[in-house]
Amino acid sequence: MLTTQRKSLILDILRRDGQVIAKRVAEDLALSEDTIRRDLREMAADGLLNRVHGGAMPIAPDLPNFSARRSVLSDAKQRLGARAVQMVKAGQMIFLDGGTTTAEIARYLPRDIAFTVATHSPTIAAELEHHPTADIILTGGRLYKHSMVATGAAAMAAISQLRPDIFFLGVTAAHPVHGLSTGDFEEAAIKRHIARCAAETYVLLTEEKFDLVSPCAVLGIADVAGLIVSAGVPEERLAPYRALNAAILEA
Incomplete structure (x- = not known):
């Protein structure tokens, strides 16, 4: 051979x-x-x-800081954000995770219906400063500066009072065996907690995050309602994820 x-x-x-x-x-x-x-x-x-x-x-992805990630414009992230907001309905509460991909959701949210956005990310909340119809809930806690999200006991307690209809989750890696993962232990715990509180969880994935494993597990693929993925990801790469009963929504 x-x-x-x-x-x-x-x-x-x-x-x-x-x-x-x-x-x-x-x-x-x-x-x-x-x-x-x-x-x-x-x-x-x-x-x-x-x-x-x-x-x-599998290799673990690099973890550039938030400012570096925010400076990189990505058509793929914009398409994921635009696809995700199609799921938002009037009167719902959605929870937006921190990160540059979920920031695109905030930018595309509809302006003709009323809904509530909960988040533990001050940067996501700031994106919605001038949104005319969104009611914003920002939870506090210890700021994890790398991702600009609140973590720790205070964040857990505040999130426990919420029951979002949809949690839009961001991760650094996805693998059919090892599931969804990220680079920080406390941030992974917060993501799991939000998912437990939410009725449904959808994760946004650009193609470069597939088949990788970061150090801290968040959820299994079967634990989320679906994956919102970039169009054009080869079917042979998506097939193991489909087999775990996660809906695949292409953007």
Whole structure:
């Protein structure tokens, strides 16, 4: 088997199983474990996977700070935001997570119906300063500056009093085996808590977030009502997520 074929197979295993165990792959392919370990080292150097003891895991995405992410304009994020607001109905309460993708939801929210927006992000609340029909609830707490969201016990207590109809969740990574994840433990806990309080949770995903794993788990794919994804993501990448009964809404 050619090196390129082995590496392609390793990536397929990683997407399917969420991990690669070098010994098992070597046995399945009737190759030496040293050969597979060499492949894994080379693939890690190329940024294709994260080398761990005994095998490999999906790579974790970089976590640039909020200001850096906000400065990057993205047509894909705008399309996701425009698709998400189509779900908003008069009289509803929606909860907007922090982040640059959910900020696009705030910018596209309808101005001809009344509804309530709850958020733990001061930057999201500021986006809605001049919105004519949205009632804004901003929860407090300890500010996690990287994502500009409130975390901790005070945020938990305030969010517990709310029952949003829809929670629009932002994450840094999605994987069919490891679920939805983000880079901070406290932020992940807040996201889970909001999802528990909300009737439905939808997560917005640009293509580069698929098949990655960040350090802190938020929810399983089956725990959300649906994924709002960029149009054009290949069906073979979406199929494992569809199999977990999450609705796929393309933007």
